[in-house]
Amino acid sequence: MDHLKGLPNLRKHNKKLKPINAISIKQFRRRILQERAKVKTSIINTINTLQTNVTTVTNNSFVPGLSHKNVNNDNNIIEIDVPTSKIIINRTISDNLDNIVIPEDSNNQIQIDNSINILSNVNKANLQKQLSEWATQHNIKQIALTHLLKILKLHINDDLPIDARTLLKTPRTTIIKEVIPGEYFHFGLLSGVINFLKQHDTFSLTKTDIEIIINIDGLSISKSSNGQLWPILGSVFPYNHVFMIGLYHGKQRKPDNSNEFLFDFIKETKEIYRNNIIHDGKKFKFKIKGFSVDAPAKSFMLHTKGHGGYSSCTKCEVEGEYIEKRICFLDENVRLRTDKDFENCSDYEYHTGRTDLLSIPNIGLVSNVPLDYQHLICLGVTKKLISLWLCGSLNVRLNFKKVKNISMSIEKNILMYVPIEFQRQPRSLIQWKQWKETEFRQLLLYTGPVVLQYNVNSDVYLNFLTLHVAIRILCTDSLIKQTEFTQYSHSLLLHFVKSFKTIYGEHHVSHNVHALIYICNDVLNYGTLDSFSTFKFENYMQKIKNTIRKDDKPLQQIIRRVEEIKTNYKGTKCNCELSDTWIYKKQHYSGPLPITMSNPQYLSITCSSFTIISKDQKNCCVFLKNKEIVLTDNIVFNQGSSSYFLVGRSFLIKEDLYLKPCASSLLDIYSVSQLSEQNTWPISMINKKMFFL
Helix, strand or coil: CHHHCCHHHHHHHCCCCCCHHHCCHHHHHHHHHHHHHHHHHHHHHHHHHHHHHCCCHHHCCCCCCCEEEEEECCCCEEEEECCCCEEEEEHHHCCCHHHCEECCCCCCCCCECCCCCCCCHHHHHHHHHHHHHHHHHCCCCHHHHHHHHHHHHHHCCCCCCCCHHHHHCCCCCCCCEEECCEEEEECCHHHHHHHHHHHCHHHHHHCCEEEEEEEECCEECCCCCCCEEEEEEEEECCCCCEEEEEEEEECCCCCCCHHHHCHHHHHHHHHHHHHCEEECCEEEEEEEEEECCCHHHHHHHHCECCCCCCCCCCCECCCCEEECCEEECCCCCCCECCHHHHHHCCCCCCECCCCHHHHCCCCCCCCCCCCCHHHHHHHHHHHHHHHHHHHCCCCCCCCHHHHHHHHHHHHHHHHHHCCCCCCCCCCCHHHHHHCCHHHHHHHHHHHHHHHCCCCCCHHHHHHHHHHHHHHHHHCCHHHHCCHHHHHHHHHHHHHHHHHHHHHHCHHHCCHHHHHHHHHHHHHHHHCCHHHHCCHHHHHHHHHHHHCCCCCCCHHHHHHHHHHHHHHHCCCCCCCCCCCCCCEEEEEECCCCCCCCCEEEEEEEEECCCCEEECCCCCCCEEEECCCCEEEEEEEEEECCCCEEEEEEEEEEEEEECCCCCCCHHHHCCEEEEEECCCEEEEHHHEEEECCCC
16 A cells, blocks of 8 residues: 555545635634745746746836736836736736735635735624724723734734724713713613613514612712712613613712702603603603612702711601610601601601602602612621621620630531532631622522521520511512412511510610511512612622723723723623523533433533533533422433433431521421432423532
8 A cells, every 4th residue: 555655645635615705813823824825826937937047027028938927117016917927027026925915816715915914894894893892891901902903014904093092982072071070971861761672582572561669879989088989870671782871970969969969860850751751663652760869969969868867767757765875766656657647758858858759740759769689688687686696785686606616507508519600709707798789698598597597596596587487488480479478578688677675775776676567568569579689789789880990080081981981892692581491501421321312412501691511510400390309410302201400319308407497398498318220301490400419
């Protein structure tokens, strides 16, 4: 077979190339460079031949074997027809082979100019679009983007601009207004809603009503200055898409008058109520669903007493008592406030002025201003409980050994099992002052019943479980739809407040603790606690803060960054566009693969709510519709049913983790043991993901 030794190389050179429209830009660039190298070699050989064998070319003589068409001595240009191609040589710079031009050839459809035009016109436009999306998505500084554009300009003969402001279409001027003692810019409520509709086609096609939740809050720019931002944010209820309506910046403090601050927002809102919203020829009915704000912002917005005042409860007419240097709210059976009472300012001890928000149609400033789950429960009551356990009176304070046991339990038994859906990993209880709101929420809803069970006394533990069960019910969509569960949650919260008073003392029944008894009414009006909480708005405000790149003119910086994002980046789809279909990821062939199953196999599957990763302790536990709890070992395909299955083992023994105030199984919380043999279940059987400790 020696005569075949050269055959592989022959095959390699004669290999049929894919068409240009079927390869990537990187492959296309590589192919161009290869062709360019070939052309350079060919030209060098041709020039050497001309110089050695043809000495009379410049005198209009002829070269044997070549068709001499034209010689222009004035311009030093020689045009020669070669049998295989047409080559134009600029003799004055013949040493610089980057100035070779080869017309389009019928075989490879490639054209090379003086710096090689790599991208088609379509790809040029795509490159600019991708660069602008990348820069806005990752908040790239303009000086860095400008530097990148200049580098690209050197290597690609493209119509790229050399300045980031041109690429991103940055507004060159911003018109702001004075709101004493700072400045204000109004982005617009209507423009935010229209932008949402453009990004979410499914919503536009299937919905006819648009309900907006409004958030107003203060944000410090830095620890080294008194500068404050007060954004007005909006979100289409009950989805997680957030947009900016207006923004105030003050160098020293917040706006002096909320009516002046809200003037443009109120004016535009009334105009939208009159005309509704029209998008792509379709009319949408508009409504302000409510204002999701914390207690200080609520007081500022509504012109009412702050949360430290005697008559500060926004839901009832209770009058606080001054006990041990703090205002406490001890009565539970008090007359409730009504929208009509608020409109008439009937409680002069509660109102400090009159808000122009009353001029907005069909809005009640009691019923449409719900209590905020994030600040009231997570940063309010849960944080207060921990502070009492660590710094309270001796009858409830935990000794250092128990605090250490709880911290070790969190760090050694909890940390390694936290699923990827949780934004933060839990930290030691000793660091509770640095905890974020999501860490308090995790302790209240998930890990608290486990880590506290044997480390606090029975009264404290039962009081905590009462709050835990009530809030778990109010966070679960399937439970709040059943009237008996919301009523049960309300009775639990009443019991929690009364027992809290007994265990920790009346002087600790603060504004937040008292307000717990009214939050069930807001759940009936709005849905689960998460649907009207401020979590999504707090996340957005951090993004706003991150767009500030220097101390000078922060308001103008934010305005330009927001406009750049609107122009260049569509953003990720919010939960109104997410489907319930499963996405299969990370194909493998390592098993386990039962006899009845076949390839393909996948390591993980994802839906709109969670991700399951087989053989991963943190992310493999699922709760099935038949109430089985399964640890997933693999995701496989069944040819007979043409569907995917879970391969795993189920727990044979399930027991309640606690029995008071109700059985934990009511909330699908179990203590499990004893795994079964490996089995299979259809993917369609999955109900939810479990936090497996």
